Every structure is written in C-alpha cells, then in structure tokens.
Amino acid sequence: MSATQPAYLRPDITSLGAYTPIVPIDVLAARLGLPPEQIIKLDANENPYGPSPKALAALRALGEPGGVVSPAAIYPDPEFLELRRALSGYTGQPVERIICGAGSDELIDLLMRLCLLPGDTLLDCPPTFGVYRFDAGLYGARVVDVPRDEQFELDLEAVADAAEQHHAKLLFLPAPNNPTGNPLPRAAVLRLLELPLLLVIDEAYYEFCGETVVDLVADHANLVVLRTFSKWAGLAGLRVGYGILHESLIGHLWKIKQPYNVSVAAQHAAIASLADTHHLATSVAALITERERLQHALAALPGLHPFPSAANFILCRVAPGAAQDARRRAAGIRETLMQRGILIRYFGKPGLDDCIRISIGTPAQNDALLAALAAVVADDDAGKDE
Numbered sequence: 001m002s003a004t005q006p007a008y009l010r011p012d013i014t015s016l017g018a019y020t021p022i023v024p025i026d027v028l029a030a031r032l033g034l035p036p037e038q039i040i041k042l043d044a045n046e047n048p049y050g051p052s053p054k055a056l057a058a059l060r061a062l063g064e065p066g067g068v069v070s071p072a073a074i075y076p077d078p079e080f081l082e083l084r085r086a087l088s089g090y091t092g093q094p095v096e097r098i099i100c101g102a103g104s105d106e107l108i109d110l111l112m113r114l115c116l117l118p119g120d121t122l123l124d125c126p127p128t129f130g131v132y133r134f135d136a137g138l139y140g141a142r143v144v145d146v147p148r149d150e151q152f153e154l155d156l157e158a159v160a161d162a163a164e165q166h167h168a169k170l171l172f173l174p175a176p177n178n179p180t181g182n183p184l185p186r187a188a189v190l191r192l193l194e195l196p197l198l199l200v201i202d203e204a205y206y207e208f209c210g211e212t213v214v215d216l217v218a219d220h221a222n223l224v225v226l227r228t229f230s231k232w233a234g235l236a237g238l239r240v241g242y243g244i245l246h247e248s249l250i251g252h253l254w255k256i257k258q259p260y261n262v263s264v265a266a267q268h269a270a271i272a273s274l275a276d277t278h279h280l281a282t283s284v285a286a287l288i289t290e291r292e293r294l295q296h297a298l299a300a301l302p303g304l305h306p307f308p309s310a311a312n313f314i315l316c317r318v319a320p321g322a323a324q325d326a327r328r329r330a331a332g333i334r335e336t337l338m339q340r341g342i343l344i345r346y347f348g349k350p351g352l353d354d355c356i357r358i359s360i361g362t363p364a365q366n367d368a369l370l371a372a373l374a375a376v377v378a379d380d381d382a383g384k385d386e
Helices: 023-033 053-061 080-093 103-115 131-138 156-166 186-192 214-219 247-256 264-275 276-297 326-339 364-383
Strands: 099-100 121-126 142-145 170-176 198-202 223-228 242-246 304-307 313-319 355-359
Touching: 023 326, 053 264, 053 364, 080 099, 080 242, 080 264, 099 103, 099 247, 103 131, 103 170, 103 198, 103 223, 103 242, 103 247, 121 131, 121 156, 142 156, 142 355, 156 186, 186 242, 214 223, 214 242, 242 247, 264 276, 276 313, 276 364, 313 326, 326 355, 326 364
Parallel strands: 121 142, 121 170, 170 198, 198 223
Antiparallel strands: 099 242, 223 242, 304 313, 313 355
16 A cells, blocks of 8 residues: 555545546636626536426425424435325336435445445446446446447347356446437347346436336346436436336345435425426427437538437537547537537547537527537638638
8 A cells, every 4th residue: 555545545445536527517617707607508418497396496495494393404204205106106116116316326326335246247338327337446346348339339249248257247228328319229128137137227318218118127126227307307406316126126225225315305306396297398398309409400510420319418429620630629629618608528538539418408508509619610621721
C-alpha cells in the first residue's frame, strides 16, 4: 500500500476511478458566466416539461401540518406501501413483486450487493449505461465485455458463450439501450433467460417506447425489471425508482435495503404522478414527436449521422471534419455548444468516441440546438475551403 493511503482503506477502492456525473445547471452557468435561465440542458435525458401539476401540489403540501406534525418531519414509510399499491395499478403486477429505491441506481447497487462476491463475473455489453461497470468495481467483481455490433445490437450467442465460460452471475441490459437508443427485442430477452444468471432489464425509458417484459417476471425467477420516475415523470431530482422481481427473489432484496431509502417527498410526488398519467402522457407524446423531428433535422446536417432511437435521446455519429478526426470533432462540437449554453453529452469511450448524445428538449430548445449545430457545421465546411 502506498504511504499516502492508510492501511485501513480497501486498495481496490483507492485505485477505482470515480464515476463522472452531470454538472448541475447553476454550477455550469457560473463557470460559463451565463444566467442559469439561458442554459439549455440536453445532456442527461431529463424531462424538460418537469413534474406533473399533481406532483408539484403534493410537494407543496409537505410543508403543511399533517395531524400533529408536518409529513416532512417524520420518517417515510420503509415499505412504501401506498406507492407500491399505486405502482401495482400502473404495472399490472402484484404489490408483493414491487420494491422501490432512491432511483433505479440504488436498486442496481443492491442487486450487485445481493449477488456478487469479489472475483464473481458480471457481463457487460458496451456501449451501454456506465453505472453497471462502475458499481461492479465496488464489489470487486470481474467485468467481462461482450461488445455490441456496429448497429449496437447484441451478439446473443457470444453473450451465452461468455456466460458459460466465465460462470457469470449478472447481466444488466437497458431496454432501450442507453446511450444508443435501440430497443431490446423480446425474443432476445427470452433467449437470455435460458442462461444460468440473473438478467436485469433496465426499462428506464419504457414510457418512450411502450415495450416491456414485466409480464415475464411471474414465470422467470431470474428476471428483474427496473424502472424510474426520473425520465418520463420529471422527478430526476427526487430520486425514486422501482423494481419488479419474482417472489422467490424479492425477499432477499428487502433484507439488505436501507430502511428509509425513499424520502417522503419522493414517495408523495411519485404517487401523485401515477394519479396524473394523462398529463405525463401528453408530455411524453410531445417528446416523441420532437424526437422524430430532431431525427430528420440532424440527418440533414452534413457530417452528422443520427441512429434511430426508441428513447428520449438520440445518439449521433460525427464524421471527420476539415482539420479534425471524428473523435476530436465530436468533442469539439460538445465544447462549442457548451460555450453557447447548450449542453449535450460526449462520452469519449471506445465505440462512442466519435459520437454525441442529445436529449430531446422542447420545440424551442431543439430549434436553438439545431441552429447552433448548423453554425458549427458551416464553420467546419468553411475551414475545408480555406
């Protein structure tokens, strides 16, 4: 152990790279010298229309006395029974199969804690959501990559071979995939359920594609479906998600979760959101309409090649520019837009280092994005002529 690291620290943690989160609007606005209201945030797949009116009303009510004390002054229900009942109605699944977390991120962590010992294998299918690989490192797990093809589809037989060869315990798959946006066919899920591992389907973007495998949980003890209120319901800042698990598995998850892991505010806002699904469906429909418009508009810009998406974002491959390779140009586009107050995502990872990801915004936000992108492309084309 290094002299700078105390002996009581885990060496695998001290050598672990930190996860890179998205910077809040106010912090970035201060860095850029711009008012926060001028920032167009299209980098984290949030809902630009925000929470439903009923959710906002529920949050305001937390400051009002509820009996002898305000609801915010007492601990939340550790079993989130009212929320689980509302989720049962929303998902068609029994209350007994539902558990909630501080975002689906917490449930990802809990599932790894439940399954992984140091040295155990987690399969990963990059490019995909980076939290899976990051969390595996917290438990000393071995991550075995089974890369996707050029269209970001899974190689099912390669996954099966890797599962057998490495005795894998866990596989997380977003459906649709993040950050590529492509859906996960139901037939692929059925094939993967034949493997002797726990298959976790992360349906964070379910409401934007309408396809689910939650109905398979009843007959497959090795299937978990995760969802969140962060995307469709506009509650990313409150951190509330849920999982649907087989009865034979969910009891073990209850044993290891923290007792008061979902706050009073998050539970109240989520319950109110489920009572206002008509309003939220309207904002989801608006984002889907904008997704299709943005898809066509991006394809019309020289040097940009958007991939089809079933989520609330679009991954776009960037062609080489006049004096830059594709990787540097993609990073440069992100930086140029950020200086103008428009935030998009650049990952800089293998398979994605020539890509940018754009969250779907409001029509006005998307218009501003397209105008700025057109100017960046025009500047680059002018460089070609010099």
